[in-house]
Amino acid sequence: MDDASALPHATSPKHQQIVRAAEALFLAHGYGAVSMDAVARQAGVSKATLYAHFVSKDGLFASIVADKGQDNPVVESLFPDTVADLRAALREIGQRLLRFMLRDRTLSILRIAIAESARFPELGVAFYANGPQKFRDRFRAWLDTLAAQGLVETPDTLTATYQFMALLRSDMFLRAGLGLPPPPGEAEIDATVTNAVETWLRAYAARA
Amino acid sequence: MDDASALPHATSPKHQQIVRAAEALFLAHGYGAVSMDAVARQAGVSKATLYAHFVSKDGLFASIVADKGQDNPVVESLFPDTVADLRAALREIGQRLLRFMLRDRTLSILRIAIAESARFPELGVAFYANGPQKFRDRFRAWLDTLAAQGLVETPDTLTATYQFMALLRSDMFLRAGLGLPPPPGEAEIDATVTNAVETWLRAYAARA
DNA sequence: GTCTATAGGCCGATAGAC
DNA sequence: GTCTATCGGCCTATAGAC
Numbered sequence: 001m002d003d004a005s006a007l008p009h010a011t012s013p014k015h016q017q018i019v020r021a022a023e024a025l026f027l028a029h030g031y032g033a034v035s036m037d038a039v040a041r042q043a044g045v046s047k048a049t050l051y052a053h054f055v056s057k058d059g060l061f062a063s064i065v066a067d068k069g070q071d072n073p074v075v076e077s078l079f080p081d082t083v084a085d086l087r088a089a090l091r092e093i094g095q096r097l098l099r100f101m102l103r104d105r106t107l108s109i110l111r112i113a114i115a116e117s118a119r120f121p122e123l124g125v126a127f128y129a130n131g132p133q134k135f136r137d138r139f140r141a142w143l144d145t146l147a148a149q150g151l152v153e154t155p156d157t158l159t160a161t162y163q164f165m166a167l168l169r170s171d172m173f174l175r176a177g178l179g180l181p182p183p184p185g186e187a188e189i190d191a192t193v194t195n196a197v198e199t200w201l202r203a204y205a206a207r208a
Numbered sequence: 209m210d211d212a213s214a215l216p217h218a219t220s221p222k223h224q225q226i227v228r229a230a231e232a233l234f235l236a237h238g239y240g241a242v243s244m245d246a247v248a249r250q251a252g253v254s255k256a257t258l259y260a261h262f263v264s265k266d267g268l269f270a271s272i273v274a275d276k277g278q279d280n281p282v283v284e285s286l287f288p289d290t291v292a293d294l295r296a297a298l299r300e301i302g303q304r305l306l307r308f309m310l311r312d313r314t315l316s317i318l319r320i321a322i323a324e325s326a327r328f329p330e331l332g333v334a335f336y337a338n339g340p341q342k343f344r345d346r347f348r349a350w351l352d353t354l355a356a357q358g359l360v361e362t363p364d365t366l367t368a369t370y371q372f373m374a375l376l377r378s379d380m381f382l383r384a385g386l387g388l389p390p391p392p393g394e395a396e397i398d399a400t401v402t403n404a405v406e407t408w409l410r411a412y413a414a415r416a
Numbered sequence: 417g418t419c420t421a422t423a424g425g426c427c428g429a430t431a432g433a434c
Numbered sequence: 435g436t437c438t439a440t441c442g443g444c445c446t447a448t449a450g451a452c
Contacts, residue, residue, distance in 0.1 A: 012417090045419095046419055048418065051448075052417065052418075111323065111325070113386055114385050115324075118236075125388060127386060159403050163378065166374045178325050179326065195371065198411070199407070203406070222436085245428090254437055257437075259429065264428080264429080
């Protein structure tokens with residue numbers, strides 16, 4: 001997003017101050033509610049300096065949000081080639097994914113992406129590609145290896161993947177996205193994962 | 209929200225023009241992106257008239273959104289006391305609910321509720337209560353009667369309800385909420401409903 | 417590169433005539 | 435009740451000194 005030939009280098013201390021401040025403010029309050037004055041104040045620089053590093057508010061916002069969602073719960077060790085206990089493996093994956101989806105940071109990015117999807121269509125695309133799509137592809141590939149080993153039975157591992165993710169979200173993801181109190185507790189998360197895994201296994205576990 | 213003793217009557221023609229204009233603009237563009245000038249222009253009244261009917265922009269927005277989400281797909285005839293074909297009944301309910309959730313109007317309201325849930329916390333509560341919660345309660349009551357008849361088997365009809373709704377949403381609800389192209393097609397909706405019903409039946413249909 | 421100071425515009429909200 | 439006209443403020447963005 002930056003023009004490296006004209007704009008200061010991204011490793012400059014003030015640049016990083018600006019990025020940190022903008023990230024915190026945009027994620028917390030959204031695009032419209034954050035002014036460039038507020039970003040400059042929080043970053044401890046003048047507005048002119050801010051505009052020396054980023055061409056516009058749009059540009060600043062886009063460069064901030066474009067780099068988000070890079071972290072995700074896809075850890076290779078979660079998807080072992082050989083599985084002794086399918087139920088336990090699914091629970092571990094489910095716990096990891098659901099807790100990631102319910103993190104404040106994840107929900108903040110989701111809210112921004114949904115709220116500004118009309119003004120910045122690429123936001124929705126980036127969020128989906130970096131988050132759900134990345135997990136979906138990795139999980140589906142894992143299911144394919146399990147299917148080849150006869151551990152799961154389905155002609156459609158893509159649908160099985162979508163359903164696993166949907167069962168995990170249950171209604172907690174919607175409720176958390178809407179900011180409904182109370183926030184999900186440990187017990188509720190554990191129970192949702194267990195229920196999701198049991199229902200999914202009834203549909204897709206090999207009938208021995 | 210209005211002070212009936214000081215503000216013009218809600219049945220006034222100009223009042224309705226304002227409400228219609230504000231509803232269209234807020235749902236299409238969100239709270240921050242819509243100015244009172246724009247509402248007045250689209251309604252064909254002056255800004256002073258607008259402020260004679262609504263005390264502030266916040267008040268206008270709240271009174272608009274508070275009345276949304278009253279329509280929902282809960283139709284009593286969808287939940288018959290006796291069910292000859294459980295699969296067919298679930299498919300009919302699923303088709304109805306999923307198509308409702310994917311309507312432009314529903315998604316617009318959802319986006320607004322999520323985007324402005326920080327500034328207007330009651331928005332998220334109202335959306336959830338008028339939409340998902342209403343369907344959830346009605347569907348669960350229906351499942352209870354089916355369980356009493358031995359058609360479904362579960363000690364936890366609430367979880368079974370959440371899972372049915374989640375399986376229907378699959379990932380289409382998230383994708384549509386993020387505005388990702390292309391919008392869901394007929395074939396995709398039909399297939400998602402079928403897959404949801406089949407997976408749910410494997411988990412909860414009585415083993416006869 | 418960074419600052420102070422400000423241009424120029426749009427915003428929400430109101431005053432006052434009719 | 436409805437209008438025209440306008441206020442004061444905050445916004446994005448920039449000019450000019452250092």
